[in-house]
Amino acid sequence: MxxxxxxxxxxxxxxxxxxxxxxxxxxxxxxxxxxxxxxxxxxxxxxxxxxxDASARSLSARRSFTVGLLSTDSAGRFSLPVVLGAENALVGGELSALLATARHDPVREQHHVRALVARRVDGIIVTGRTTEPREPIKVPMPVVYAFAPSSDPDDASVVPDDALGMRLLVEHLVGLGRRRIAYVGGRAEQAASLVRYVTLAAELAARDLAVVGEPLYGDWSEQWGRRAVEQILAGGLGSGSGSGSEKRDLPVDAIVFASDQLARGGCDRLRERGLRVPDDVAVTGYDDWDVMSLASRPPLTTVDMQLERLGQRAAELLIAAIEGDPARGVERLAPRLVVRASTLGDG
Amino acid sequence: MxxxxxxxxxxxxxxxxxxxxxxxxxxxxxxxxxxxxxxxxxxxxxxxxxxxDASARSLSARRSFTVGLLSTDSAGRFSLPVVLGAENALVGGELSALLATARHDPVREQHHVRALVARRVDGIIVTGRTTEPREPIKVPMPVVYAFAPSSDPDDASVVPDDALGMRLLVEHLVGLGRRRIAYVGGRAEQAASLVRYVTLAAELAARDLAVVGEPLYGDWSEQWGRRAVEQILAGGLGSGSGSGSEKRDLPVDAIVFASDQLARGGCDRLRERGLRVPDDVAVTGYDDWDVMSLASRPPLTTVDMQLERLGQRAAELLIAAIEGDPARGVERLAPRLVVRASTLGDG
DNA sequence: TACGATCAGGAAATCGGATTCCTAGTTTCC
DNA sequence: GGAAACTAGGAATCCGATTTCCTGATCGTA
Structure with a gap:
């Protein structure tokens, strides 16, 4: 040119x-x-x-008008919306976003951090793949952690309020008259699996109810969702599966899955067993990942963590920090209950 | 800090x-x-x-060592891998990536372009949501278009070689002895739907075969995949669906879907109709979107467009252009055939 | 009329490195 | 032994915009 x-x-x-x-x-x-x-x-x-020329301007302004978006992950399903939400909010503040994906490699991460420091970014937003707390980064500018909080409670972090999400689900299910609720989690050691179970148990207990059976943990796949349903059904019937009268003996009237993927698999298997969702068993997912929640048959009642808004909020906090008003501690962002046919029938 | x-x-x-x-x-x-x-x-x-300080350095070097990643899209399913691949390749060249997502809004895009020019980026990679050609941007630095080519044939573009992808599928299916192949596309007006059909038809013709029936177009949903299967089955049977002997009269022995989502829906419906995949009908998808292709029952034989590599290649071309060796025209990147159980049984 | 106050706009310094140009020392070689 | 050829490293300039400082002109008022 x-x-x-x-x-x-x-x-x-x-x-x-x-x-x-x-x-x-x-x-x-x-x-x-x-x-x-x-x-x-x-x-x-x-x-x-x-x-x-921005270089000249920032040289004399001693500000780059740029922030770093450091993603531990390769910007996957969870960190991507966060990154996009942040980028979006930054544009409003006349800030540009430097993308840095570390792909789980500490060496790459270190390299990126150096690059961001060299560019004298005004601040950094750090996101992760899971909600597990992570080691903070050491840099001479403000940092906000999004989705994955910093393990240092004095740092500023924004995370989805998983407990509230589960509370909304319980209110919804119990409000619909469901009483025998089972739980299917993903990987046992992950915070998302655990927090959701603990909250579910607590919320049910507060209503003089209890989770049916032990929480089931596996991985985050549809396949595990299907298998978990089999385990739940088997639990109520012994091993033989006499068809037909299954519905009479159903051990549960609702299953809470820790993700949409699990829930979708669960719906498939329930249907294949001749059970109707939600008439026989109500099902809930988590994440509101449209590819799963809408494509599921029936579409899933689920919780939208509002990750874009989370990224946006992180950007807001960062901008405030840049302007000299830093935040401290973990901020929990309220999720949104999304009601669909997997609990409400055709309604 | x-x-x-x-x-x-x-x-x-x-x-x-x-x-x-x-x-x-x-x-x-x-x-x-x-x-x-x-x-x-x-x-x-x-x-x-x-x-x-990078600002000081670039001020005197008259180079920012930064490139812009301009995504028409909000970095969706297709542009995201491209962006990641590009970012990845850029790191190797000691370049940083400025993320700019336009979200289909021309005003936002214009705003981002200005910002990139202000930052004196060394070059820009433009990606889109579809493979439809797009208006080029006018900027005083080299630009490479990835996934969505520029409508100006003199610009440098890198796109997936859809024709080759379809050719690989046809070779595979015909090699397996399939002869009566139907086609299910997504939205009728999109290049991805059309190119794949046209190539399918041509490749079959070259083997003295023809596509069974008219190409079916709808949208890119699983639901449409299911419905399309019904249309195809109905086509061979009249309207009444006498179960049991269906297999005798099957009008097709393979269905080529234009996406994994369609194919997954198709598999579901075939199974629900009591047909076995691939024994009765082989199924192929497109995209190798793991959430679909692996979760499908059975897992899908499909085409991996290698979008990350595409982004990487775009970055290479851009770096070459920055170093004074610009490319011209459209480069087609070879995709990869991924064979799974939907055509090969348990093999 | 004169003097201080206000105002428009220019000159120069500054931001933090890179780079070009010099200048003392040191070698080399005849 | 002296001139030419290197060397090592410092001084000064530059990149392009912002910002401070300053000057000349205009205005207001006693």
Whole structure:
């Protein structure tokens, strides 16, 4: 392209017949200039298509007007919406976003951190793949952790309020008259699996109910969702599966899955066993990942963690910190209950 | 954090007992210095944790060592891997990636383009949501279009080779002895739907075969995949669906779906109709989107467009262009056939 | 009329490195 | 032994915009 065509402030100054400093003042609405002069400069500027050089600007401003988005993950299903939400909010603050994905590699992460420091980013948003707390990074600028909180409670973190999400589900299910509720989690050691179970148990206990059977843990796949359903059904019937009268003996009237993927698998298997969702068994998912929650038959009642908003919130906190008003501690963002046919029938 | 702690080159110079210019030379391996001096400077530098200010560096280098990743899309399923692949390749070239998502809004896109120009990015990679050609952007630096090519054939674009992908599928299916092949596309007006059909038809014709029936177009949902299967089965049987002997009269022995989502829906419906995949009907998808292709029952034979590699390739072309060796025209990246149980049984 | 106050706009310093140009020392070679 | 050829490293300039400081002109008021 027309490489040499970069317009400098002196070019504008020449065209407008003023000095470079006047151009700067005119375009930034500073200093004291006659309005006619400002107008003349502005016209010259956009006649030439002048766009001030950000490097020069940040050199003297001692600010880069850039923030780093450091993703432990390769920006997967969870961190991606967070990153997008953040990027979106940053644009409003006239900030640009430097993308840095570490792909779980500490060496790469370190490299990225150095690069961000070299660029003198005004701040950094760190996201992770899971809600497990992570080691904080050490940098000379404000940092906000999103989705995966910092293990240092003094750092600023924004995480989805999983407990509240589960509370909403319990209220919903119990409100529908469901009483015998089983739980299917993902990987046993992950916070998402555990927190959701613990909250479920506590909320049921508060209503003089209890989780049916032990919590079932496996992985986060649809296949495990299917198998878990079999275990639950088997639990109520002994091993033989006499068809037909199954419904009479159902050990549960609702199953809470820790993710939409699990729930979708669960719905499939329930249907294949001749059971109706939600008439015989209500099902709930978690995440509101549309590819799963909407494609499921029936579509899933689930919890939307509002990850985009979470990223946006992280950006807001970061901007505040950059402007000298840093936050401390973990902020929990309220999720949204999404009711669909897997609990409400065709309603 | 320790805001004031930013180390400048003069600090290093002072500690090492040399001048700033000597520090610069020592750290960049330029100029002529005694090795002992270089060592002394290096030590001082990392004792202080000196990281040169990128703004200052790019101001004098007249290069930002930054490239823009402009995504028309909100970095969705297709553009995301491209973006990640690109970011990954850029890191190798010591370049940072500025993320800019336009979300289909021309105003936002224009805003982002201005911001990228202001930052004097060394180049821009533009990605889109579909493979539809798009309007080029006008900027004074090299641009490479990835996934969605530029409508100007003189621009550099990298796109997946859909025709080759379909050719691989046809070879595979025909090699397995399948002869009566139907096609199910997504949205009728999209290049992905059309190119795949046209290539399928041509490849079959080259083997004295023809696509069974008309190509079926709908949307990209699983639901449409299921419905399409019904249309295909109905086509061979009249309207009444006498169960049991269905297999005798099957109008097809394979269905090529234009996406994994469609194919997964298709598999579900085939199974629900009592047909076995692939014994009765082989099924192929497209995209190798693991959430679909692996979760499908059976797992899908499909085509991996290698979008990460595509992004990587775009980055390579961009880097070459930045270094003065620009490419022209559309480069098609070979996809990879992924064979799974939906055509090969348990093999 | 004169003097201080206000105002418009220019000159120069600054941001932090990179790079070009010099200048003392040190070698080399005749 | 002296001139030419290197060497090591410092001083100064530059990148492009912002910002401070300053000057000349205009205005207001006694």
């Amino acid at each position: 027309d490489r040499g065509a970069v317009v400098r402030i002196t070019d504008v100054a020449a065209l407008a017949g003023v000095s470079p400093s006047t151009v700067s003042k005119a375009l930034n609405d500073t200093g004291s200039l006659r309005e006619s002069t400002r107008a003349r400069v502005r016209e010259a500027a956009d006649r030439l298509g002048f766009v001030p | 320790d805001r004031g702690a930013v180390v400048r080159i003069t600090d290093v110079a002072a500690l090492a007992g040399v001048s700033p210019s000597t520090v610069s030379k020592a750290l960049n391996d330029t100029g002529s210095l005694r090795e002992s001096t270089r060592a002394r400077v290096r030590e001082a530098a990392d004792r202080l944790g000196f990281v040169p």
